[in-house]
Amino acid sequence: MKASLAKFAIGQVVRHRVFEFRGLIFDVDPEFDNTEEWWLSIPEEVRPRKDQPFYHLFAENAETEYIAYVSEQNLLPDHSGEPLRNPMITELFTQEKNGVYRAKPSLAH
Known part of the structure; x- marks a missing residue:
């Protein structure tokens, strides 16, 4: 498989x-880069291709916060400006006034 360049960035x-x-x-x-079992658990009609970037997210829906692993083809930029409430975010990121998230200096490469 040929890996492609990521469309989205860390902190987005x-x-x-x-x-x-x-x-x-x-x-x-x-x-x-997950298990074959995980990939096969996705219904075939919506199963993403493996030859694309996959993103680890501090995710949330109306009910809960969690970690998600999502293919690039299933993501869109979120321009809502609404703050995220996932408590794991504050451990690794700071939020600037413009809504942008930056990795904390001690964790940035």
């Missing part, structure tokens, strides 16, 4: 194309 807020959740990207895999 995104939303899922189909499902009602949004989140903050905290890591990117250049191509699928």
